[in-house]
Every structure is written in structure tokens, then in C-alpha cells.
Amino acid sequence: MARLTLRPDNHFFSSPIHAHNHPFLSLYTLTPRSFPHHHTPLRSRVKCSASGTERVRESKKLPKSPPIKEDLPNPGSESSDALSTEKTGIEQNWPPWKNIPERYKLIGATSLAFVICNMDKVNLSIAIIPMSHQFGWSSSVAGLVQSSFFWGYALSQLPGGWLSKIFGGRKVLEIGVFTWSFATALVPLLAGFMPGLIFSRILVGIGEGVSPSAATDLIARTIPVGERSRAVGFVFGGLSLGSVLGLLLAPPIIQTFNWESVFYLFGLLGIGWFIGFQFLGEEEVSHRGDETTTSHKPENATREELGNSLKEIPWRSFFKSSAVWAMIYTHFCGSWGHYTCLSWLPTYFSEALSLNLRDAAWVSILPPLASIFVTSLASQFADYLISNGVETTTVRKICQTIAFLAPAICMTLSSVDIGLPPWEIAGILTAGLALSSFALSGLYCTHQDISPEYASILLGITNTVGAVPGIVGVALTGFLLDSTHSWTMSLFAPSIFFYLTGTVVWLAFASSKPQKFTKDHDS
Structure with missing residues (x-):
């Protein structure tokens, strides 16, 4: 047995090392402790007995352990093939969206386009406040500027449908997005020149006006029937999200930078979308039953088909x-x-309720945000009634009546001076405007109820007339505000009038019974 004798003036620490895998032999490596200013010479004596010396000699005769080798795969082995296959699989699945079906990518991109669409629609309703202060615009001029968007929007409804049939919804959509985005970015450059500013907003309206028809055509060409309802909801749901994001982002951008920056940034978003959209696949599919086949109609045939279809429409x-x-x-x-x-409403919240720009925008977000929730409830409510045997016409009348009477009542409460604080007035208006989303289960379903064949044409007709209030109503509100200095007379009273008269007409004449529209050849 080896004995280690250390003198007190030597300082060591030791670590055991098992040599040659011998179970009984341990060697010690002695290392002097390091002191920066004091070095002590190493003095030690190791005494080994005869038996200990013999064990050391025997241990030297033991064969050395072979070095441990890691089992690395050979280039041609099965494990190597598995690794290469795994790497190839990772490469094939990257990026994560690489294997997503092309139609889902198109629908996602279209929904994003609709988000940007309403962001560019509502940004002016926030920016008009600092713009009016800078250029000294009256409420009449501000109303004229805001209504100019709807001139282009109204004029492009039916042409958008025709162009989508000729060139395909994909092409019309991307041109529409580029048009409204480029025109949005031009607003700051033309703001000091009124004709140019109005022209730029008309271009925004034209670009956004062709988009609903283009999206409808795109969905019809690329989405099978079993997925179409969800696709429509997902795409057009982007409008509400766009309103929320536009009203949410515009105020901090304006307050941090200036009002010009919101048009530049939102315009660049659309141009970026246009560039990215070019990388999506071009395939169009037609769905018949359970079969999916690729279809590429010649442009000339499509034009001929369009001409014939227009002649056969029973106007x-x-x-x-x-x-x-x-x-x-x-x-x-x-x-x-x-x-x-x-x-x-943003101007009303800012001036009548004395909210600052940020708070006014936050409150303006509430109606479209609440509408998302109300829309889902309204659709389930309507389907529940119909599935339980209630006549479709009755269901449509109930939903549309709620959509009109609710905002009429809430606007009446908001316009009467009963001492309500600003936030309660904002809450009442939010509830009324959110409940107006019941119209999606009332009026907006009736086109399909009475004539599935001509539903898109009927929607184009009513939507064209429905865009007129954007031209007349928005400008008239500003004119009445300058004349009466009353928000009740300029904003709320006309809306209440049309809500009430619309309810009467709807209850008296609306019908969801299928109708056969035939071509009348008599002049």
C-alpha cells in the first residue's frame, strides 16, 4: 500500500485518476496550489511497501484498453441514407407554407387585400381632422373630399364584375389593389390642390370598387363548393378587420410623425401586397361535383360569353x-x-364629445369591432329560425328590422340632450351600429333567395345605388353641419329618417320567394 506523506508547509489539491481500468489502483496527480506572491518549493516523500510495488508492476503488464470509437455511419450505410432522407424532408417542408394548397394562399392573400382596402378607406376619416386645420377647410369642403371616394366606388361596381369575367378576378384584383394603393400614396402630394386631391380619392374608390366582384370571381374559380362559404366569410371578414386596424393605427402614426405619413405607409402596404401577389401560382380550377379539373378559358371565348350574357340579362x-x-x-x-x-363619427367624437384624436379613433373602432361579434350571432340566429320551420321571408324581415330600428333608437338617444356623459353616448352608438350588422342576414341574403342565377347582378344593382349615399350623404352632412351647427340635424336626423322609412318599405314589399326573371324582348 502506498503512503503519501506531506509536510505542513506544502499545499496541494489532488484529483483521482483511474489508470488502465484497474479496480484497485488509483494514482494521484499532485498539483501545487498557485499563489501569486508566494511560491513554496515542492517537498514530498512517497513510501511504497513491497506488495504495493508488486501490484504496480503487475498492472503495467495488463493490456491497454483499446480506444473508444464512435459508431459513425458510413457514407453508403442505411443510417446515412436515413439522415440524408431526413435532411431532404426538412428542405422539402421549408418554408412552412410551401406545401399549403395554392387556393388557400390565394384566399389568404385576398383577405389581406381586403384588410388593406378598408385601412385605406378609413384613414381619411382620421386624417381629415388635422388636414382641415392645416388647409382651413370648412365642414362642407371636408365632406366633399371624403365623399369623392364614393364617386369612383359607385361607378366601378358593375364594370368590376364585367372585367372580372373577361380577364379573371385575379388580374382585376391585383390591378385594383395597385390602383388604390398608388392613389393613396399620392394624397399628401395633391392635398394642396383640390381637383388633384379629389381625383386621387376617386381613383381609390375605383380600385376598391372593382375588388368585391374580383374577389367573388376569384373564389368561384379557385374554391370548391364545399369550402366556398368559409372562403367568402374569411375574405370579406377582412373588411371589418381593416376598419379596426386603420382606426387603431392612424392616430398614433399621425401624432408621432404627421398626417402625410399615414397615406405613405398605408399606400406602401398595398404596393408591397401587389409585389408579393405576383409570386403566387396562376392555376385556376373549376369544380364539378367531387372532381377538380384545371381550366384555362381563352380570353376571346370569355369576351364572347360576356357579350352574350349581358344581352340575356332580364333588366x-x-x-x-x-x-x-x-x-x-x-x-x-x-x-x-x-x-x-x-x-x-371620428369628427363627432372629437368635436361634440371633446375627445382627443387618439380617444376619438379608439371609440370609432368599437362599432366595427362589435360588428364582428354581432354578425356571427345574427347568422346563427337566422339559420336557427329557418331550420325550425320559420318562413325565409319572415326571417329576413326580422333581421333587417333589427338592423334598422336598433341604430335608429340609439341615435335618437344620443341626439337628445339628457345629460349623458361622452363615454355612455359612445357606448349607445356602438351598440346601435353593431346591431345594424343583422342586415347581413336580412337584405344581403335576399339576392340569393329570390334568384340564385342573377344574385350577383342584383347585388351589383343594389350596391351601385347603395354607394350613392356615400357621395350625397357624406357631402350633405358637412353642408348641414356648416348651416345648422347641429350634429343632430346634420348626422343623426337624416339617418333616423332613412332607417324608419326603410323599415316600412322592407316590411311591406320585401320577399324571399324565388322569382323567375325572364328576358323581355318588347321594347
Whole structure:
């Protein structure tokens, strides 16, 4: 046995090392402790007995352990093939969206386009406040500027549908997005020149006006019937999200930088979308039953088909139907309240309720945000009634009546001076405007109820008339505000009037019974 003797003036620490895997032999490595200013010479004596010396000699005769080798795969082995296959699989699945079906990418991109669409629509309703202060605009001029968007929007409804049939919804959509985005970025450059400013907003309206028809055509070409309802909801749901984001982002951008920056940034978003959209696939599919086949119609054939279809549309038969006229007037009434509030509520909250720009924008977010929730409830409510045997016409009348009477009552409460604080008035208006979303289960379903074949044409007709309040109503609100200096008379009273008269007309003449519209050849 080896004995280690250390003198007190030596300082060591030791670590055991098992040599040669011998179970009984341990060697010690002695290392002097390091002191920066004091070095002590190493003095030690190791005494080994004879038996200990013999064990050391025997241990030296033991064979050395072979070095441990890691089992690395050979280039041609099965494990190497597995590793290469795994790497190839990772490369094939990257980026994560690489294997997503092309139609889902198109629908996602289209929904994003609609988000940007409403962001560019509502940004002026916030920016108009500092713009009016800078350029000294009256309420009439501000109303004229805001209403110019709807001139282009109204004029492009039916042409957008025709162009989508000729060139395809994808092409029309991307041109529409580029048009409104480029025109949005031009607003700061043309703001000091009124004709140029109005022209730029008309271009924004034209670009956004062709987009609903283009999206509808894109969905019809790329989405099978079993997925179409969800696709429509996902795409057009981007409008509400765009309103929320636009009203949420515009105030801090304006306060941090200036009002010009909100148009530049939002315009660049759309141009960036246009560039990214070019990288998506071009495939169009037609769905018949359970089969999916690729279809590429020649452009000339599509034009010929469009010409024939336009000649066969029973225009006179449409306008002989009292149900169609009920839809037209109801759409006009609903749009009056919607567009005037969309354009003027931020100013109302800022001036009448004395909220600052940020708070006014935050409050303006509440109606579209609440509408998302109300829309889901309204659709389930309507489907529940129909599935339980309630007549479809009755269900549509109930939903549309809620959509009109609720905001009329809430606007009446808001306009009467009963001493309500600003936040309660904002809450009442939010509730009323959110409940107006019941129209999606009322008026907006009736086109399909009475004629699935001509539903898109009927929607184009009523939507064109429905865009007129954006032109007349928004500008008239500003004119009445300058004349009366009363928000009740300029904003709320006209909307209440149209809500009430629209309810009467709808209850009297609306119908969801299928109608056969035939071509009238008599002149």
C-alpha cells in the first residue's frame, strides 16, 4: 500500500485518476496550489511497501484498453441514407407554407387585400381632422373630399364584375389593389390642390370598387363548393378587420410623425401586397361535383360569353319586381347610415364629445369591432329560425328590422340632450351600429333567395345605388353641419329618417320567394 506523506508547509489539491481500468489502483496527480506572491518549493516523500510495488508492476503488464470509437455511419450505410432522407424532408417542408394548397394562399392573400382596402378607406376619416386645420377647410369642403371616394366606388361596381369575367378576378384584383394603393400614396402630394386631391380619392374608390366582384370571381374559380362559404366569410371578414386596424393605427402614426405619413405607409402596404401577389401560382380550377379539373378559358371565348350574357340579362324584368325595388331602397337607406357614420363619427367624437384624436379613433373602432361579434350571432340566429320551420321571408324581415330600428333608437338617444356623459353616448352608438350588422342576414341574403342565377347582378344593382349615399350623404352632412351647427340635424336626423322609412318599405314589399326573371324582348 502506498503512503503519501506531506509536510505542513506544502499545499496541494489532488484529483483521482483511474489508470488502465484497474479496480484497485488509483494514482494521484499532485498539483501545487498557485499563489501569486508566494511560491513554496515542492517537498514530498512517497513510501511504497513491497506488495504495493508488486501490484504496480503487475498492472503495467495488463493490456491497454483499446480506444473508444464512435459508431459513425458510413457514407453508403442505411443510417446515412436515413439522415440524408431526413435532411431532404426538412428542405422539402421549408418554408412552412410551401406545401399549403395554392387556393388557400390565394384566399389568404385576398383577405389581406381586403384588410388593406378598408385601412385605406378609413384613414381619411382620421386624417381629415388635422388636414382641415392645416388647409382651413370648412365642414362642407371636408365632406366633399371624403365623399369623392364614393364617386369612383359607385361607378366601378358593375364594370368590376364585367372585367372580372373577361380577364379573371385575379388580374382585376391585383390591378385594383395597385390602383388604390398608388392613389393613396399620392394624397399628401395633391392635398394642396383640390381637383388633384379629389381625383386621387376617386381613383381609390375605383380600385376598391372593382375588388368585391374580383374577389367573388376569384373564389368561384379557385374554391370548391364545399369550402366556398368559409372562403367568402374569411375574405370579406377582412373588411371589418381593416376598419379596426386603420382606426387603431392612424392616430398614433399621425401624432408621432404627421398626417402625410399615414397615406405613405398605408399606400406602401398595398404596393408591397401587389409585389408579393405576383409570386403566387396562376392555376385556376373549376369544380364539378367531387372532381377538380384545371381550366384555362381563352380570353376571346370569355369576351364572347360576356357579350352574350349581358344581352340575356332580364333588366326590365328586374325593375318590374316590387321585391327588387324594396332591396334597392333598403340598401340605399342602410348605406346612408353606414357611410355617414363611418366618415363623420371620428369628427363627432372629437368635436361634440371633446375627445382627443387618439380617444376619438379608439371609440370609432368599437362599432366595427362589435360588428364582428354581432354578425356571427345574427347568422346563427337566422339559420336557427329557418331550420325550425320559420318562413325565409319572415326571417329576413326580422333581421333587417333589427338592423334598422336598433341604430335608429340609439341615435335618437344620443341626439337628445339628457345629460349623458361622452363615454355612455359612445357606448349607445356602438351598440346601435353593431346591431345594424343583422342586415347581413336580412337584405344581403335576399339576392340569393329570390334568384340564385342573377344574385350577383342584383347585388351589383343594389350596391351601385347603395354607394350613392356615400357621395350625397357624406357631402350633405358637412353642408348641414356648416348651416345648422347641429350634429343632430346634420348626422343623426337624416339617418333616423332613412332607417324608419326603410323599415316600412322592407316590411311591406320585401320577399324571399324565388322569382323567375325572364328576358323581355318588347321594347
